[in-house]
Amino acid sequence: MHPNWHIGLYVLVQGSSYPVQTVINLIFLLLSAHADMELAHKHGYHNDVPMHDIAIVGGGMVGMALACSLASMPLTKQLNVAIIDSNPALLNENSIKKEDPPDPRVSTVTPATIALFKDVGAWKYVEKHRHAYFDKMQVWDYTGLGYTRYNARDINKEVLGCVVENKVLHRSLLSCIQNAAFQQKIYSCRLSSMTLQPSSSSSPRGSSAKLELSDGNSLYAKLVVGADGSKSRVKELAGISTTGWKYSQNAIICTVEHMEESRCAWQRFLPNGPIALLPIGDRFSNIVWTMNPEESSDRKSMSEVDFLKEVNRALDNGYGPHPKSQLFGGSAAFSWLTIDKSLSANDCFEIPPKVTKLASDRMVFPLSLKHANSYALKRTVLIGDAAHTVHPLAGQGVNMGFGDAFCLAKVIAEGVAVGSDIGEVSLLRRYESERKPANMTMMAILDGFQKAYSVDFGPLNVLRAAAFQGAQYISPLKRTIISYASGEQRFPLFS
Amino acid sequence: MVRKHLITRLRNLTRPASHLHSHCPNFLQTRRHFSDAPPPPASALPPPPPASNVHSKSSLNQTELNKFASIADTWWDAEGPFKPLHVMNPTRLAFIRSTLCRHFRKDPHCTRPFEGLKFVDVGCGGGILSEPLARMGATVTGIDAVEKNIKIAHLHAELDPITSSIDYCCTTAEKLVEEQRKFDAVIALEVIEHVAEPAEFCKSLSALTDSGGAILISTINRSMRAYATAIIMAEYVLHWLPKGTHEWSSFLTPEELVLILQRSSVSVQEMAGFVYNPLTGRWSLSDDIGVNFIAYGTKNNE
Numbered sequence: 001m002h003p004n005w006h007i008g009l010y011v012l013v014q015g016s017s018y019p020v021q022t023v024i025n026l027i028f029l030l031l032s033a034h035a036d037m038e039l040a041h042k043h044g045y046h047n048d049v050p051m052h053d054i055a056i057v058g059g060g061m062v063g064m065a066l067a068c069s070l071a072s073m074p075l076t077k078q079l080n081v082a083i084i085d086s087n088p089a090l091l092n093e094n095s096i097k098k099e100d101p102p103d104p105r106v107s108t109v110t111p112a113t114i115a116l117f118k119d120v121g122a123w124k125y126v127e128k129h130r131h132a133y134f135d136k137m138q139v140w141d142y143t144g145l146g147y148t149r150y151n152a153r154d155i156n157k158e159v160l161g162c163v164v165e166n167k168v169l170h171r172s173l174l175s176c177i178q179n180a181a182f183q184q185k186i187y188s189c190r191l192s193s194m195t196l197q198p199s200s201s202s203s204p205r206g207s208s209a210k211l212e213l214s215d216g217n218s219l220y221a222k223l224v225v226g227a228d229g230s231k232s233r234v235k236e237l238a239g240i241s242t243t244g245w246k247y248s249q250n251a252i253i254c255t256v257e258h259m260e261e262s263r264c265a266w267q268r269f270l271p272n273g274p275i276a277l278l279p280i281g282d283r284f285s286n287i288v289w290t291m292n293p294e295e296s297s298d299r300k301s302m303s304e305v306d307f308l309k310e311v312n313r314a315l316d317n318g319y320g321p322h323p324k325s326q327l328f329g330g331s332a333a334f335s336w337l338t339i340d341k342s343l344s345a346n347d348c349f350e351i352p353p354k355v356t357k358l359a360s361d362r363m364v365f366p367l368s369l370k371h372a373n374s375y376a377l378k379r380t381v382l383i384g385d386a387a388h389t390v391h392p393l394a395g396q397g398v399n400m401g402f403g404d405a406f407c408l409a410k411v412i413a414e415g416v417a418v419g420s421d422i423g424e425v426s427l428l429r430r431y432e433s434e435r436k437p438a439n440m441t442m443m444a445i446l447d448g449f450q451k452a453y454s455v456d457f458g459p460l461n462v463l464r465a466a467a468f469q470g471a472q473y474i475s476p477l478k479r480t481i482i483s484y485a486s487g488e489q490r491f492p493l494f495s
Numbered sequence: 496m497v498r499k500h501l502i503t504r505l506r507n508l509t510r511p512a513s514h515l516h517s518h519c520p521n522f523l524q525t526r527r528h529f530s531d532a533p534p535p536p537a538s539a540l541p542p543p544p545p546a547s548n549v550h551s552k553s554s555l556n557q558t559e560l561n562k563f564a565s566i567a568d569t570w571w572d573a574e575g576p577f578k579p580l581h582v583m584n585p586t587r588l589a590f591i592r593s594t595l596c597r598h599f600r601k602d603p604h605c606t607r608p609f610e611g612l613k614f615v616d617v618g619c620g621g622g623i624l625s626e627p628l629a630r631m632g633a634t635v636t637g638i639d640a641v642e643k644n645i646k647i648a649h650l651h652a653e654l655d656p657i658t659s660s661i662d663y664c665c666t667t668a669e670k671l672v673e674e675q676r677k678f679d680a681v682i683a684l685e686v687i688e689h690v691a692e693p694a695e696f697c698k699s700l701s702a703l704t705d706s707g708g709a710i711l712i713s714t715i716n717r718s719m720r721a722y723a724t725a726i727i728m729a730e731y732v733l734h735w736l737p738k739g740t741h742e743w744s745s746f747l748t749p750e751e752l753v754l755i756l757q758r759s760s761v762s763v764q765e766m767a768g769f770v771y772n773p774l775t776g777r778w779s780l781s782d783d784i785g786v787n788f789i790a791y792g793t794k795n796n797e
């Protein structure tokens with residue numbers, strides 16, 4: 001139990017030297033208003049330095065999601081928000097053409113993210129562009145020992161997720177803000193430095209952070225949101241440390257074309273890492289293929305024909321045979337598992353569609369995992385990749401970021417409702433305590449997956465396969481896994 | 496007393512800053528000097544001198560005031576002695592927001608629902624409550640009997656253009672009554688247990704309330720459970736404070752509060768308790784008024 005607060009107040013008085021100090025303080029009080037003006041000159045403040053409630057540093061997908069969410073709520077839409085990013089996509093209105101082949105930078109958004117986008121009114125803009133829902137997912141293993149298929153109807157959903165190009169998500173959020181009556185100002189430059197506690201103790205800006213921009217301008221904000229990606233300048237300037245590591249693995253991403261349209265997301269685990277084929281609409285799919293660095297440089301530079309051959313081998317019967325359905329079903333070794341066959345009876349193993357054409361450049365990037373040790377300090381808060389970077393294995397990176405953005409907007413609204421200073425650390429900690437456990441659980445799962453599949457060792461392969469078979473046949477567990485991957489549940493491991 | 500008047504008068508005098516500049520150049524120098532130095536430590540300041548000219552109806556309880564004066568520097572330290580007030584703040588403000596939005600028929604979804612309303616925060620301390628009320632749009636007057644609290648409150652409010660409009664004044668509720676001031680809402684949170692005459696104090700609060708206005712009072716219950724949780728835990732189990740520093744008998748039960756408010760022509764409309772969840776470290780509103788509680792009342796038409 002917590003003791004009542006009164007206790008803290010009953011400290012006995014032990015003081016002395018009263019008059020001098022009091023007179024000085026009195027003078028201090030009386031003159032503060034005037035002296036502030038004096039100070040303003042001394043410190044080079046000018047009244048034309050703009051003052052904002054919130055400065056969002058980084059107008060990527062996550063920063064824009066925060067702005068959008070703030071614009072959508074009655075309590076926050078009156079806030080005066082600055083968005084700082086030199087990315088020209090924030091300014092020019094060049095439209096996205098539906099005929100163009102899809103960009104290789106895509107995100108798999110979960111039903112939870114879709115619901116949040118609908119809430120703020122941004123999903124209708126996504127629907128105007130290319131987007132592809134999928135309702136099935138097949139995950140299997142090159143050893144041929146196991147596979148599992150997830151189906152939306154197993155969790156009573158229409159879809160398991162939707163694959164959308166990052167530029168479409170970004171543009172939709174931007175359109176959504178532009179069509180809301182929202183006081184945002186876009187500063188088309190980068191943040192270069194920031195002072196969280198401007199020197200003067202009683203300036204009218206004393207409760208704001210001062211931001212210096214790359215074009216020499218500056219501005220004040222009560223709250224600075226670092227949405228500036230994995231190399232966050234805000235994180236660096238605020239002195240927030242990170243924990244993380246690099247995997248000695250790279251991912252190749254690209255867009256491909258195949259024979260027939262599909263509504264299934266495919267992922268196969270190979271000796272050096274997984275390959276995923278995500279339908280992005282029409283007959284296009286996105287490929288995310290994890291491998292060791294030497295392989296990635298080879299496969300980036302090889303001819304298109306050779307690359308496609310490798311892709312098809314990786315998705316079909318290269319490295320090992322197709323798994324047979326129900327290899328472990330009912331076997332004595334796993335008799336302790338509760339088997340629910342009715343759920344998965346129709347889910348036979350399928351071979352993914354054959355890839356016929358490369359439709360974009362091949363991009364290579366290294367995999368890493370990075371987590372900020374703190375998300376919130378006084379006047380500073382981190383969201384999205386600035387707070388956590390994960391490899392794209394389960395396409396969770398940006399979903400975690402969207403989760404952050406919407407949660408932070410909600411916490412800010414709660415603060416505004418009760419007249420809090422929105423830069424107050426006790427308020428921002430509420431955001432942290434909601435998001436940190438959720439993100440860390442997700443990171444642990446992804447890291448676990450990563451570790452389990454980056455080792456090619458016989459007994460482990462069998463265990464892995466057993467885990468797959470388990471996931472295939474034990475419906476409650478399977479439901480939990482899917483609902484976690486689709487952003488429905490918070491703590492699958494503890495519930 | 497003289498000093499308090501002096502402050503008020505001087506403050507009014509000094510409103511146009513240039514006027515001051517020409518008349519008191521040496522004051523300015525002192526101010527500049529101190530703007531570069533850290534604020535003086537708490538111990539450097541003893542309590543204000545005993546108020547010898549207190550008349551019988553005064554709400555002042557000097558022993559209590561001395562306690563507050565001694566820790567005034569820590570008002571805005573969220574981890575300091577006033578931590579419980581900081582932690583409780585969002586919860587009690589949520590109660591105030593919801594009752595007063597209903598009372599004054601204001602849109603609860605609006606950022607500044609109290610725009611155009613005059614509130615007085617009696618016993619404002621360092622302004623922990625006054626500042627959020629100002630951000631919610633109210634025109635706030637904050638009063639406290641301890642001069643040092645008012646000074647801290649004023650300096651802190653100056654940091655933010657929105658809160659710098661708060662009118663802080665070192666005075667008492669009964670003095671404002673003498674000056675015939677009226678407010679739309681009169682708020683005194685965690686004060687009544689520190690005053691000399693709770694019933695008289697309530698009469699003053701009532702007199703400050705405009706007809707059709709609202710009154711909000713929060714305090715700690717004189718219940719066995721409040722005693723157990725608050726005192727035993729803090730004084731004996733956690734050893735936070737020297738034993739025996741609580742003035743137990745000065746606490747009011749909810750029934751007593753309702754009664755004395757009634758006698759001051761205030762009808763209590765709603766009451767809520769605050770409960771602390773040690774797991775989340777947060778307070779929430781509840782029907783349980785056994786330990787800490789808040790009451791919202793309306794002034795009866797005379």
Ligand SMILES: Cc1cc2nc3c(=O)[nH]c(=O)nc-3n(C[C@H](O)[C@H](O)[C@H](O)COP(=O)(O)OP(=O)(O)OC[C@H]3O[C@@H](n4cnc5c(N)ncnc54)[C@H](O)[C@@H]3O)c2cc1C
Pocket residue numbers: 057058059060061062063084085086087105106107108189190191192227228229230231232233253288363365383384385386392394395396397398399401
């Ligand atoms: C190649 C690649 C493929 C990926 N594939 C997937 C996937 O399939 N699924 C998935 O869910 N996730 C994927 N991710 C992760 C996903 O892209 C990120 O999680 C997501 O982009 C994070 O968004 P963000 O807004 O937090 O950061 P970013 O998208 O990195 O945006 C940061 C923004 O901040 C701006 N900025 C940076 N520094 C400053 C500064 N000093 N001042 C002002 N502005 C600044 C930048 O211009 C940029 O606009 C992938 C990541 C990469 C790199």
Ligand SMILES: C[S@@+](CC[C@H](N)C(=O)[O-])C[C@H]1O[C@@H](n2cnc3c(N)ncnc32)[C@H](O)[C@@H]1O
Pocket residue numbers: 009554555556559560563580617618619620621623624638639640641644666667668683684685686689690691
């Ligand atoms: C526990 S604090 C509460 C502060 C503030 N109302 C809050 O809840 O955050 C009590 C305050 O009441 C002031 N006080 C006590 N007796 C008073 C009186 N008779 N008149 C005015 N203020 C008084 C004290 O100086 C102290 O600042």
